[in-house]
Amino acid sequence: MAASAELLPGTLDILILKAVSLGRLHGYGVLLRIEQISGGALQIQQGALYPALYRLEHQGLIDSEWGTSENNRKAKFYRLTAAGRKRLGEETASWQRFAQAVARSLAATPQEI
């Protein structure tokens, strides 16, 4: 199991968008999917998940519909909208630029200055 990492502020939304971009998911499924794709490194606060889901739905970045879960229970499933897909692309590019800049800064040596 990978070492756990602190979730940076503002990154939960992009992780949710990524999780639902891989297929429609109910709330608990989103939680499990994020843990799965992060290799168990990211633990999401369960209480923070639903406000984030409703916020993204309010913004039109994800959509929801009621359906039946894998164990035949009524569940609300979320899926990415076109606007959400566009936002995910933008946020991913922005995050990669940021991560590369931080990584490059941290890797700097005295000889490079």
Add this chain to the structure above:
Amino acid sequence: MLRRLGTRIRSLWNGITRSQSIDAEMQEEFRLHLEMRTEDLVRRGVAPDEAARLARLEFGKTDHHRQDARRARGLGALEELRFSLLDLKLGARMLVKYPGLTFVGGLGIAIAIAFSTTFFAFSAAILSGLPLDEGDRIVGLDYFDTKGNDEEQRIIHDVEAWRTELKSITDIGARQSIQRNLFTSDGRAEPVTIAEMSASGFRLARVPAMLGRHLLNSDEIEGAPPVLVIGHDVWRARFGSDSSIIGRQADWAARRTLSSVSCRGALRSRFITNTGLRCDSMRPTMSDDGDRRFTYSVGLLTVPRWRRRRPSCVPTANAWRSTSRGRTKTCRRG
């Protein structure tokens, strides 16, 4: 952009119109979450009761999440309003339930409103103008730095400029207060507050001197003999209410310089009272001193305020402000 705005409005509308069903859906979603988490923990070997307890502990309070979720949907303000309506409803019930308390509270509010209304009406009637002849035409003049929101001191050249430029003011007086030690013929020396003021200040007040005369324009001319007009209290306390005081010499000292002045008049007590001038004596200003700074200037409006539709300001600086007791009027340039 428009589509996103439409989505938000639709979401908000749903939140308002389907409030109860959305709450029920949230509860259903939370319940499913807790059940699935409990099953996961059971599969990991936790006892069912303990697993349910742990799931609830991890999830936290559902009411709290429900409120957060409503705020996330943009329904935070509505949530506050709902609380306010509830408060109003509760308040109305309490008023009906305790009529005695309602009566006392209502009476107290009525008395407070009546008292404050009477007070402000009385103040407005009393403080409508200075208690001088045509006091409603007398206004205070200040330079006002609109950017720094602060008054600026005036020098004598400013006052001269106002005299020539201001069309809404017919006459202007200015003064500043200084402290001097006044020596009288009996050898006593006591500090007095002297108002250095323009002769026009006396013209504006229109209160004749009790003895002798007040200051004249000729007293302001350079080289004119130094003169002094004393206040009623000084006349009584320092000169023993002597009616032959006119023309008598008095000395005052500013630091180490001793000057001699001739007393030219004594003022009625109501001059000090009515003008609000806090001083013991007055001496004329010397207009050739360009750095002389005045703490207060007054002017006489060409038309009484009650006949003026609005103040007509003539630009001399950033802005000028006219004041009278209890009232402040500020007008900007142009």
